[in-house]
Amino acid sequence: MDIPYPEPRVTAPNRFYAELLLDDYAGPTSELTAVHQYIYHDFTFHERYPELAELEECIAIVEMKHLELLAETILLLGVDPRFWYVRKNRYVYWDASFPYYGTNVCDRLAADIEAEEGAIKQYRAHQAMIKDPHIVALLERIILDEQHHLALFTEAYKKHC
């Protein structure tokens, strides 16, 4: 999308906000999961569906940009952006079982659509809980990309499945 990203900024350090963002960063539904899911789909589509492989790779690169923007924000909020998230008051590391690996083009694209829908839903929920306007604006910009990804994956699904 040809719209610039806001510079990561925060009003004040805030552990609670950082821990919410860790979910978007490296939780089960997260940028880190999306990067891995899409590059795996890129690798497996490479031979038979070069055009889909290219799409997965391009979207993965955008998710990596989101990962970076969230890492910078989490640092400003005062938390170490390791690849972890919080469950039951404990920091838990990201897990390679989070991506949906799949077995064919249609179940993979369906999972990619679901991943984008889940991301948008989670970002919206976090926007409602975060009162810092800089973070809300950053999430709004990221959501624009996710909506675009959702449209691209949906179009690919309709074409191939």
Ligand SMILES: [Fe+2]
């Ligand atoms: Fe993303």
Ligand SMILES: [Fe+2]
């Ligand atoms: Fe996305």
